[in-house]
Amino acid sequence: MSRARSASSNSKILEPLYEDQLGGREWDDTCDVLVIGWGAAGACAALEAASQGAHVIVADRFTGGGASAKSGGVVYAGGGTRHQQAAGFDDSPQAMFDYLKHETQGVVSDATLQKFCDDSVSNLGWLEGHGASYAHSVPPGGKTSYPSDGYFLYYSGNELVPSHAGAQPPAPRGHRTVGKGQCGAVFYAHLKAACLRAGVQPLLQSAARRLVLDDSSRVIGAQFWSLPQGSREARLHERLAARAERLQNFAPAYCDRLRQKVSQLERDHGQPVLIRARRGVILSTGGFIFNRDLIREHAPDFRRNFKVGATGCDGSGLLLGQSVGAKSERLSRVSAWRFINPPHCWPKGIVVNTHGQRFCNEEVYGATLGQPLCEEQGGQAWLVLDARLRKQAIRQALFGGYWWFQTLPALALMLFKVRKGDNPDRLAAVCGMQAGELNGALCAYNAGARGDGPDAFGKSEGSRQVLDNGPFYACDISVGNPIFPLGALTLGGLKVDESNGAVLNEQGQPIAGLFSAGRTAIGVASHLYISGLSLADCVFSGRRAGLSASCGSEPARDAGAAVHQSDQVDAFASRLAPTEATGVTL
Template sequence: MSRARYVSSNSKILAPLQADRLGSRDWHDTCDVLVIGWGAAGACAALEARSTGADVIVADRFTGGGASAKSGGVVYAGGGTRHQQAAGFSDSPQAMFDYLKHETQGVVSDHTLQKFCDDSIANLSWLEGHGASYGHSLPPGGKTSYPSDGYFLYYSGNELVPSHAGAEPPAPRGHRTVGKGQCGAVLYGHLKDACLRAGVQPLLQSAARRLVVDDSGRVIGAEFWSLPAGSPQARQHARLAARAERLQNFAPGYCDRLRQKVSKLERDHGQPVLIRARRGVILSTGGFIFNRELIRDHAPKFRRNFKVGATGCDGSGLLLGQSVGAKSERLSRVSAWRFINPPHCWPKGIVVNSNGQRFCNEEVYGATLGQPLCEEQGGQAWLVLDARLRKQAIRQALFGGYWWFQTLPALALMLLKVRKGENPDRLANACGMQAGELSGALRAYNAGARGEAPDAFGKSEGSRQVLDKGPFYACDISVGNPIFPLGALTLGGLKVDESNGAVLNDQGRPIAGLFSAGRTAIGVASHLYISGLSLADCVFSGRRAGRAAFSTTCGSEPARDAANAALPSRAGSLPQKLHGTTQ
């Protein structure tokens, strides 16, 4: 891949800048650790580096938060957290490892996965120490894609699915941050406040455009296109970016046009700012779901999916790493979310492809369903219900106490985007399925629901229900259905040393001075997503990179370290911007 790739239609990552072309007066400021991207991973990295005594600057293209602030604020934690215990559940790091071993499929080493599990309780306590709160109330009715207000502990993955269960009894490990609504903003708010209290210096509305390397190839800083603090352009940039994030769920095309205006402001009015990092640079800008060029090149089957994330998920961290020879992996790996729960009874129906053939266990987590739907079924699928189950589902959607974003699409799907047939063959004809395939799938499923045969996909008994009462209904759960968006986010990223988060080159050797965390890097969540695993990995990998960036010299020579230490800090040379927010 070229070392200079377009990040969007209006901006690009440049080839690295050679430090020998710079004098000491060219640097606008100097720090020990420079963090690029101020979401959850970047905040955790900055806090951890600061706790070791490092002078830390954290830069962000916007004002911080990224996809983390737009998330549900769920942290996957187990091993016996005090909230699990208060809810009456017994869990252990080994049980957590056994379950995640099945989900992660070797994306990280067993040693790293075991450490992730062993550190889980401590990492959740660390978040609590920085102001986040968690609880032990479980939502009624069993499985849900996201619990309603008042419920903060739940089964956030496939723990209840027999084919995914380990030897130990399943335990809920989705710890939703206490708050109202989507609680990612609550969690991020605590982390952001903790960074500012700790003395982390923010550089906001500053888009990273290239890394700076010395004559040995060590990464020693970065150049940003920074909007002048308090300027009309900075205020307009903030307004447009905020509007794009707020309206993304309702008008994605309009928001893409807003993002083009944001990029134009950066290009036309951004001023070059050079930040020197004496010890290390950490890339934590998120994934690349908003980079349509990268999606086209690496994951074309997901081009029609609704984009889950924030504008900053533009692949900039990935491309910055690649510009200095970093190795990337699993760029084709995308998590596609097709949740069919709630309504809680929906998984008792069957999901079939465009031919009428069943292809999955309907009770699995949404990403476990969505990935094969997009990868293997061309993005086309139907949820088939009989009259009895449809009536149950409508009643649950109306009176089940679900979120509006769960209830409204479910009702629209069952009442508006639905095909109907008096019997399975007529329904198949209405949907363009192959004759006999749907009726055959229903016969086999009903035999399992009656206990006459095992379910072909291992569905548990509690999720089976005989579907034999006509008329029959097929709800379109395909990727192109505008009233039932099928969201997606990227999982691939930069290959890192799992012991410290150092970015590796194609030969598997660390690139001196460069680290990565969160979805910019390969981590625990890079095979298949389950709710809370990405934020938990942001904490795990962010803290790891923050510690290592300050303590690891990555092969630097003593003379170079002495020269780094001698460089004067020019704090204050950027008017107000470097040491506070722009708003």
């Protein structure tokens, strides 16, 4: 059995508690299905379970939302949604499958991916049935990292990149929830309200600390450290957590200190609460980008990246699963987002490494660029523009109607974090590149831009532009540039049975009573990120887990087998001690 480790500062995931160790203590509450983590995946699981008549309790370390509420509210949906049709785009489940087959690289079986695509239209309709709205307005100019207000359907991945496109004409599949600004909060608010209407019972400001097993090692509940609702400590906990989420983009170090205080409140004032689940427990607490120990252990190349997510992305769901022997996979997979669009003309420049060598197609989706930048280039790279392209980019940044979070970093990068050279060799010298490498990369690129041959990295003709108008500029797009953060989130998680979301052990067998969904589990988005794919998988995997857990039942219990032999009790006794919580703190 894997030993549990720290999920957050001063907050331990403990070894599981066996039912016969309760010592006569009563359960604080009982339900059919217990969902741990009330983000998008947890909300979808709770809604699906409730629709099957199950009594559902959903517990959350905070007040719900998680990374989903902080997201852009984009759901990757295709196969012919009514919004695609209204915008004049033909799409099919097969075309969607063909494209995602290339992007997901076998992270789930073909049968699971096909079902994800086949269910895409109905899952979007299911969200609309719970209050979320979508529309068919497409932003002008083709590719963008996130559309401006008024536009809600866009190419959110690599659909327009020739090397990634399938045989069918590309179709936009990024369905942004209708709302103002970053629409994740709007998206989640609809799901939360739907849960409450369905009778789902929330247990808020309650951090899961360990799972509870019966004498057959079936998961039958969980123990939480719960802050008394309405108490001074609970109100302070909520304020500090909200401030950390709100200011993360501007003062990450300060927000990390706030999170330490949040964890201290949980440790000092959390009261133990035991919740029994008659049919199943679902783990849906998100990823682990805010768990420094897990990042250091599994994905050290991404330690310097800006953390994308919420405080609850602390690995608690992963560690809870591991505490009962669950198998985890792809913990080293992290999505790093180096967007260089907008400004829309930026991809016409070239991205080079510290030697001056080009290493990617600049028009690809930000995660497709960020992956090699962090894993193969040591997190260091330059975006090279000539004077003509830089002038175009500055004009677009100022007057292109982009979001402030797109415009301000772009302008700062081109005006302040930039190096200049009258010619390529001089620019290379200023940047410390190898002599002749940058000039060679520009000559080869310019030949393709002039139509003398294909681009070495498959860039489409519309994204090529001759770079020969000095002076030349190198913009620092490295992971350590504070004015141009390179965000990251984790993709790995618990291995699940793809037919029902049951968590699997190291031998590939289901752990009775335990399910997982969203970024806590391996899913469609666990290879490489595409905007909207994670929320879409939260809906797909959340509904799957909710349905499966609600159909479970406790095994019949033998009244004569109420106690274990004394040696078994002694063997399990050490699991109760807080000192058995392992690992180091954040």
